[in-house]
Amino acid sequence: AVVSTQSTGKEPHLLPITGETFRLKSVNIANDARLDVAARGFWSSMDKIYTDVRIFNPLAPTNSAIPLDTALKRHEEEKKRCYNERVLEVEQSSFSPLVFSVTGAMGGEAEKFYRRLALLLATRTNQSYTDTIRYIRQRLAFTLLRTTVISLRGHRGNKLTKTREYKSELIDINLLYNTFNYNLSN
Secondary structure (H helix, E strand, O other): OOOEEEEEEEOOEOOOOOOOOOOOOOOOOOOOOEOOEEEEOOOOOOOEEEEEEEEEOOOOHHHHOOOHHHHHHHHHHHHHHHHHHHHHHHHOOEEEEEEEEOOOOEOHHHHHHHHHHHHHHHHHHOOOHHHHHHHHHHHHHHHHHHHHHHHHHOOOOOHHHHOOOHHHHOOOHHHHHHHHHHHHHO
16 A cells, blocks of 8 residues: 555544534534544555544653553543544544654554554665664654653744644654655665
């Protein structure tokens, strides 16, 4: 399967609810609901996937009393309660919550996502899987570090850069593919 770059989008709006009822009360039913990224052809050809990113601090009071694995799982489950049923029923698509800690830990769904992304990119660029996954993890580590530093000290860039969405950078497949292809060919 090849990810279609034409149908990849940042912060796509979900289809409006037209009388559907959901099993869980926690499902986001707002008509202006949106997720972080949508892509077609990620898990299988022509299948659409939606992802939503959460980055949390494991040392915050709400997370520090529980093990990191439990915190990751809890945040994943919270995202699934909000969006999974709606994406499955209304969008007829799949949903993968991408949960990260500021220290670099990934939730189970994020690990599966990044393994698949590495496989697709390695196939598409004729690079080895190990080089591809290493590159993706390095990019992720620096993005998490930048996000953490910005949240601690605030942004000090120009106004155009200040309005940029940093969580969307985590999985901007087009940027990742183009940068990866450029770095390995030089």
